[in-house]
Amino acid sequence: MTYAGPRALLEVDLGSETAVRRDLDDAVFADALGGVGLAVWLLETMIDGPLDPLGPANPLVFAAGPFASTPVPAANKHAVATISPLTGLLNEGLSSSHWSAVLRRCGLAAIVVRGSARRWTTLVIEQGGVRFEDAEPLLGASAREATKRLRESLGDRTARVCAIGPAGEHGVAFATLDNDGRQAGRGGSGAVMGAKRLKAIVVRGRGDVRIADPERTAAVSAILRARAVGPATAKYRVTGTGANLRVLARMGQLPTRNFRAATFAGAEAVTPERARESRGEYLELRAGCAGCPVQCEHMYVRKGKPSETAAASEYESVWALGPNCGVADLDAVLAAIRSCDALGLDTISTGAAIAFAMECAEHGLVDASAFGPPLHFGNAAVLVPAIEAIGAMRGLGAVLARGVRAAAATIGGAAPAFAMHAKGLELPGYEPRALPTYALGLATCTRGACHNRAATYDRDLRHPDEGRGAVDRARDALEAEDVAAVWDALVLCKFIRDCFDDFYREAAELWSAVTGIELDAPALRATAQRHWERKRAINARLGWTPADDTLPPRLFEPIADGPLAGRRIDRDQLARMQSIYEELRAGSAVSP
Amino acid sequence: MTVELFGPARALAGRAAIELPVSEPVELPAFLRALATAVPAFVGEIVSADLDAFVAPNLLLLDGRRGADGIAFSSADRPCVLFLPSGG
Numbered sequence: 001m002t003y004a005g006p007r008a009l010l011e012v013d014l015g016s017e018t019a020v021r022r023d024l025d026d027a028v029f030a031d032a033l034g035g036v037g038l039a040v041w042l043l044e045t046m047i048d049g050p051l052d053p054l055g056p057a058n059p060l061v062f063a064a065g066p067f068a069s070t071p072v073p074a075a076n077k078h079a080v081a082t083i084s085p086l087t088g089l090l091n092e093g094l095s096s097s098h099w100s101a102v103l104r105r106c107g108l109a110a111i112v113v114r115g116s117a118r119r120w121t122t123l124v125i126e127q128g129g130v131r132f133e134d135a136e137p138l139l140g141a142s143a144r145e146a147t148k149r150l151r152e153s154l155g156d157r158t159a160r161v162c163a164i165g166p167a168g169e170h171g172v173a174f175a176t177l178d179n180d181g182r183q184a185g186r187g188g189s190g191a192v193m194g195a196k197r198l199k200a201i202v203v204r205g206r207g208d209v210r211i212a213d214p215e216r217t218a219a220v221s222a223i224l225r226a227r228a229v230g231p232a233t234a235k236y237r238v239t240g241t242g243a244n245l246r247v248l249a250r251m252g253q254l255p256t257r258n259f260r261a262a263t264f265a266g267a268e269a270v271t272p273e274r275a276r277e278s279r280g281e282y283l284e285l286r287a288g289c290a291g292c293p294v295q296c297e298h299m300y301v302r303k304g305k306p307s308e309t310a311a312a313s314e315y316e317s318v319w320a321l322g323p324n325c326g327v328a329d330l331d332a333v334l335a336a337i338r339s340c341d342a343l344g345l346d347t348i349s350t351g352a353a354i355a356f357a358m359e360c361a362e363h364g365l366v367d368a369s370a371f372g373p374p375l376h377f378g379n380a381a382v383l384v385p386a387i388e389a390i391g392a393m394r395g396l397g398a399v400l401a402r403g404v405r406a407a408a409a410t411i412g413g414a415a416p417a418f419a420m421h422a423k424g425l426e427l428p429g430y431e432p433r434a435l436p437t438y439a440l441g442l443a444t445c446t447r448g449a450c451h452n453r454a455a456t457y458d459r460d461l462r463h464p465d466e467g468r469g470a471v472d473r474a475r476d477a478l479e480a481e482d483v484a485a486v487w488d489a490l491v492l493c494k495f496i497r498d499c500f501d502d503f504y505r506e507a508a509e510l511w512s513a514v515t516g517i518e519l520d521a522p523a524l525r526a527t528a529q530r531h532w533e534r535k536r537a538i539n540a541r542l543g544w545t546p547a548d549d550t551l552p553p554r555l556f557e558p559i560a561d562g563p564l565a566g567r568r569i570d571r572d573q574l575a576r577m578q579s580i581y582e583e584l585r586a587g588s589a590v591s592p
Numbered sequence: 593m594t595v596e597l598f599g600p601a602r603a604l605a606g607r608a609a610i611e612l613p614v615s616e617p618v619e620l621p622a623f624l625r626a627l628a629t630a631v632p633a634f635v636g637e638i639v640s641a642d643l644d645a646f647v648a649p650n651l652l653l654l655d656g657r658r659g660a661d662g663i664a665f666s667s668a669d670r671p672c673v674l675f676l677p678s679g680g
Contacts, residue, residue: 231637231647234600235675243599244677250598250656273602315677430677461676464657494678498648563657 003029004212004516005066006107009042012123012130014196015056015115019130024109030517034066036092037489037531038110039081043090044534046112050543053085053188054171054195056116062103062162062201063110065491069101069209070514071221073228074292074493076101083542084187085173086349086403087424087448090538091187094491097289099160099179099203106205117197122150124202135199140166142342143178146200154202162201165344167391168194172401174349174426178341182289185346186450187425188403212516220510224499228293232498240298242272244315244429245323251464252562253431255319257326257377258355259420259554262431263562266328266378272313274330275300285310294495300334311338316451319429320351325358326377336383343391352426353400354386356407359418365411370396420552422449423544432551433559433567435460437468440477440577443549446535452494456480470573474580482528489531532585549578593618593667595627598674601650604633617664620652627673638673649676 003026012019032041039061051057060082067075078100084091103111106127113123120135138146143163151159161179168175168190175190176183184190211217227233235243248254249267256264268274275282276298283303288295301310311334321327321336340347361368361375368374371389373381389397399407404426408419420427425448432439441454451457456477468476483503487494490507500506504521512518536544551569558568593612597605612626621644628639635641638650646652652660654669665671 231600232649234637235649238600238603241678243675247598247656247674247677250596250672250674251653252656276603455678458676458678462651463659464653497678563655 001030001517002026004210004514006064006104006109006207006209008108010108010111010125010130012111012113013115014113014117014121014132014198017117017132026517029066029109029515030519031527031530033486033489033511033527034109035063035077035489035491036079036081036094036485037527039063039079039092040090040531040534040538042110042112043081044538047083047538047541049541050088051083053083053088053192056114056196058083058192058195060113060189060192060196060198061110062113064100064103064108067490067492067510067514069104070211071218072492072510072514073221073225074289074294074496075491076289076291077491077493078103079488079491080177080184080189082189082192084189084425084448085171085191086188086405089423089448089542089544090446090535091189092447092488092535093177093184093186093189094488095162095177095179095182095184096292096493097180097182099162101290102160102203102205104209105207106203107207111201113193113196113198116195120197120199122200122202123198124154124204126204127207135197138163138199139169142166143344144181144342150200150202154204156204158204160203162203163199164190164193165342165391167191167344167401169199170391170393170401171195172345172390172393173403173406174346174353174401176344176346178344180290181287183341183346186348187447188346190344211514213513216513217510220506220513224496224506224510225293227499228496230499233294233296233495236294236296236495239273239276240296240313241315242298242313242318245271245318246273248430251434251461252564253434254323255427255429255431256323258324258352258359258418259427259431260359261561262434262559262564264323264326264328266326267323269328270318270322270330270333272298272300272318272330275313283307283310289493292493294493296495302331309338311335312341313337316429317347317351320348321354321383324351324355324429325383327380327383328378329380332380332383336387339384339387343387345387345391348428349403349426350387350390352420353390353404353407354383356404356415356418356420357386357396357400360411360415363414365413365415366396417553420554422551423447423548425449427552430457431559431564432555433569434464434564436569436573436577437473437476437480439551439555439569439574440473440581441480443551443574443578444477444581445481446532446539453484453488454481455484455494470577471580474577474584477577477581478584481532482525485528485531486524489527529585546582593671596670596672598672600675601634601638601673604637605631616666618666619664620660620662623652623660623665623671646673649678650674651676
């Protein structure tokens, strides 16, 4: 059993401008797989107590997916792990496309960046070595602009760049990392990179990526690829995730105006499908990650406007800056998304911060004219000025730029009651009061309020009227977390989740064929518990306690409107589910 | 029977809702056959080729929040063909 793929770890110290390359053992890959599994495995060896997320001691880890740069579809992905400035706990995110693939073509499985540079730096990684270049001329540039300039200066249009935008430079706690137009979006990894004065990481490599059994890999990949262009992914290919908006609105569970309502009269006006159906009003552009047959990204721009100003219309972005802010103006929402992308801001946290500020302004806790146009729910004109102030950390924007939990503590008064977060990470666009298993997943998630680490809303949505007990819900939440952990270690895009007939069996087959380390379905399934234990151990060292696994106070109050009015999370029931969940995680017998 | 459509079903039908000529109340098997007849493009995409199930992640929810397995339903139940929201 010898791991076939690139196995080198590059350890970079920005303070001393040194880089050391060493190989990781087979046992590491057999245990951690790759992606998030590997990034967290590496991070666990480096975290021994609380640390300042924006200090030089916070490691920033990049780990390639083990299927990147292979024929496996929807798998050119990598993980980023660090300690989040929003939560003070582990943050592990995913990004994708060419950068992920080229990282492996440089012979690397992972990069660990430590320390802090004396000057703004671009790290250039090539097959032959590493260079530390002056990044001062790139300051203030968006990731897209920085990429363009770096390619020009290198004379290499194929160089792949992971960069931060101005928000990361300024230390906004929810700044993103951007590569190839994709982002590791949540949790503020961009702020960590900015605090290290690291503007960009360029990868340039053309090395071969060895596959243990090319024929077997090709056969399994071909099956998966065929399914990935079938009905299982139609919603991503045909409409994009923006179509979620109409569905959740119809179900009466579209979080609106900072989760004060679950129905939104302006939902139809702001759905991206409206742009798609406009027959000429908007131009629709399609994009996707390298090697992915799904091409899920649907971007829109008013006809006649330059195509480079098109904005992506993912559900979470549209929801956060639309319904969650009470805004029913699609053009304004698309402009706000574009502004977030240019500055390098997570759209979910940005929308949550603005909605939080709107509610604070309503209660006279902040200056309603802080951004110019009045700060109130429904005012589309305030979105871009607020986003620009957050990105520049200016005035009230500087308060919001630390995330809603920290902003609420600074503003005081009733503000903490308006801060919609779990462990400091702002809530995504699903209504936990309508989705009890998802609510449990949000509370227990090691990352905070992440909808992709415990996508337990799936069962809740499929069987909305099913009366499941606490034990079943706890099992569902654990199972959903474990499946996600394996997906994120392999790393496969979750948008092909319906393309597997028997996920663990088929994924184990792929892993074995690509890497040469044979794993069967039970062995693959077992990696999830180990990965979860590692994440929990890191958080415990950082000061996490079980009391942190809770939800914002508003969710214990009833939904105010719509067909689900009156639904709320019962504190005792949540505590009961959490207790069972912990018993299951500990391998204990569960009391009925 | 009026059926509301969402996502890929709406895109394939080119409409927000369709009328199905079925005797009410109707059970799921007859509903699926009527749906496939009304919009043949649904076969293999929204409704399985055997016309006996929805193709995941598409599903039927009554009034957007109640399952329809094993029960008869009518227009008053406001059937919706939608999909499981996820990701993004």
